[in-house]
Amino acid sequence: MGDRGAGHTALEEIASRISDLSKWREIFSFRGQTQHDHLLQSSARRGVLGMSENSWKSRAPTFQGSRQGRSSAAHGSPEAREPPGSQPPSSVPQPLLLPQGVGGRPIPPDTAMKLQKLLFRSTAPLFSSEWAAAHFRFHPPHSDLAYALQAGKGGTRPILAAVQAHIITYLLFTRETECTHLERLCRVGRWEQGQALATALAETLWAAGGGGRAVVCLVTAPITTMPRESYRANSFTERIRLFKFSEKAAAQGFISDHINSFKGEGSHGVILFLYSLLFSRTLERVQEDLGDTAPLLNISSGNVSCTEAVLSLLLTGRASPELGGSRQPQPGAADGGGAAPWQRGPVGFLRWERAPVERQVSPGLRTPRLPVWLCSVSGRHSVLFGTDRRLISDWKSERIFHLYFYTGQQEQTQTAHLTIDTHSHHWEEAQREGPCSPGKRRPALEMAIRTKWAGATVSWNGTDPFF
Template sequence: MGDPGAGRAAPAPLQEIASRISDLSKWREIFSSCGLEINSTTHQQGPSSAGPGPPGAGESPGSQPPSTVPRPLLLPRGTGGCPISPDTAMRLQRLLFGSTAPLFSCEWAAARFSFHPPRSHLAYALQAGQGGTRAILAAVQAHIITFLLFTRETECTHLERLCRLGHREQGQALATALAETLWAAGGGGRAVVCLVTAPVTTMPREGCRADSFTERIRLFEFSEKAAAQEFISDHINCFKGEGSHGVILFLYSLLFSRTLERVQEDLGDAAPLLNISSGNITCTEVGSAACIKRSGFIIPTSSLGKKISLARHCHKLGAGHGLHGRLPVCPVRAGCFPQAVLSLLLTGRASPRQLGGGGEPEPGAGDGGGGEAACPRGRVGFLRWERARRQRQVSPGLRTPRLPVWLCSLSGRHSVLFGTDSRLLSDWKAERIFHLYFYNGQQEQTQTARLTIDTHSHHWEEAQREGPCSPGRRCPALEMAIRTKWPGATVSWNGTDPFL
């Protein structure tokens, strides 16, 4: 006779197989409800499989279509938080896009807060994203620099504070910057952090298109900034890891910290927060809602309830090309100032005119004009220069922040300008000749550019020869933006070729 325990051990494999089949059926229902399909060939491991690991780790590059959105990092069950409701998900999409139809592009889904290698010349710097995500990344970068230079306790000085960072210090800086902006958006009394869970937590309402991402959101609310920062630090890979949807999660967190109702009040009759133009998603410029028609197309706006009428033009513009038709085309100008989003990041309010307006100045308008001087001095400032048109002056409170760190919008491209001397904006003697540093996020930039600013130069002698913006001598946009803060100053690039 055989081993008496053999008969009892036999059912175990059968039970495991039955359990796996049950799990597979459950996931099939979830994917089917989200409008997705499970391709059995996609999940087969080939000879090049790397073995056990996270989903997708052992798949060959050709096993998925090029436009597949990276899988988000998922929280385990029992983490807590509140699931997003169907009504809230619908209001969120309307606030972002003006309708419930559009979805984020793969470019946005792949955007995350990824640093350059630690202990390098750019260890403090985030790798810039593409298109509309660059503005958000640059604004967070400014907050990261503020923390590293003027808040963090370390024996390092000046640029050493930015370069001598390890992985842990990078994560700490990012967590602090995210928590600071969320806390400011919450009015100094609350912060909401959005993370993604494994199961779908809600089903979309009829007429609201599912994206298999927003339906998995859970909201974690904190009434203390330190607790929010600690939570973000514990889950920092959910914002910086590959496949994390980090930028979208942070944008969601920002809106929920402010609350959707208050963001809508801040916007007033302005356009939705995001534009879709030829497949590119960018942040909306102030005043876009007033321009209902451009080039014969109808622009959807939340305040006017206009509908998209682009069917006969889709074949001309390639609507949703490469994105399986997910993104309808909305021909709003792509080169726009993301006024409301940047205002929320810098001031805690999504007011389109909080940064000083984006249109042409009114006749006889003074510096700032229209109540723009009411914007208080914050920790991070804002400078702007646009060659294509005249523009309102940036609010004095943002041109002169409490600390010498500025987010710059230079001809629609976003970068960061900063100084290492905390006295620069509080002691007039420090503003005679001083140094500023510039990072624009381009791959070509391998070191931080060092500029020397001379505010007591003989600029009238230069005016006798040739104007700074004459056709024969086009000054870099950065220099013109600096002169909006220090009129007549000369800027030396110290041997570096000027760039944006």
């Protein structure tokens, strides 16, 4: 009996192990070979498998080829056919740092010096700790703010807000979806978040490249270039590799594959995107855009903030130092690609300051092709958007309509719902007292809205005005 019992126990243990193997086989079968390779690469980076550099090269994908076949996935709605939190095998993100031998090219020391001078008018790296920590981080999926990036604090907020505006244009108007209303944005899952971010980044880089190129910057594990003696190394720029694409679909697919390099904690994602933006435009053209004006970033009391030229590059593809001005280029001036500030782009721009400003935002930026606006209100950046594209193309839709407002501030837990009435003339009452006078001061956001719809009244629908 003892021998039979021991034999029975041994058979049960063998059967249990076979069952475990079957479960793992099903997992690998579901995730696909891409997931399997990703696990192998992750183990190799930890030294578990002891893979050589040649093995890495044999596994490295080719990034310069066409990705037209994959790009169609970005316009679908996978949430309808997958459980929350799941990912298609083709979207498995790679680690933050690239292994050796994956292609691309390093930034030459001379180019690194030009980059720093363009940013700071100095060859010394001057990014603050807030910039180093900034990355593209979404709110939890399937939540009230599932579509939204967490902007945090500091000088990176204009970049995050501009990318947020492009994310909204994709989620509401670009992808194929059954509806375009706010509830749909709240149902965005983790996979869709990554696709929306990849699309927004690729669209912005492609516009900066004049519609013919995009350059993506990613970080490698080892330092790839040796700086000159006159250049102060920052152990970050020297680790960057540049990947150039002549097809937007290929650039978007590459960013999607490496989305963790922009949205992962510790990725320096915002700085990498800013570098990608400048190299897509080319440093020479950015310098031509700026002329003899101040650098792209301002430094004051240790704080690093974006100039209007950075906003212009994000919205129009040009680093114009006078975003919103109506000045047009002189006849015969070099174009260099990118949309002019007076032309209509997918995302608009509204600005209002308590102190009078010399330049008004051009009509082309106030009236974009889609009802999404980056707002600069008293120096704070946010996003205002509508869900009905007729608001831009049909004047009858502008009588009474709805807009939604997101600041990116940590305190905001739901999207603000505003109702705009352009035919109610309550604003004409008490003409003797201006809207900014003591006791009659309007919320700054309402004043920004009135730069587009003069005299409009704004209802916050029960929410206390907070911006």
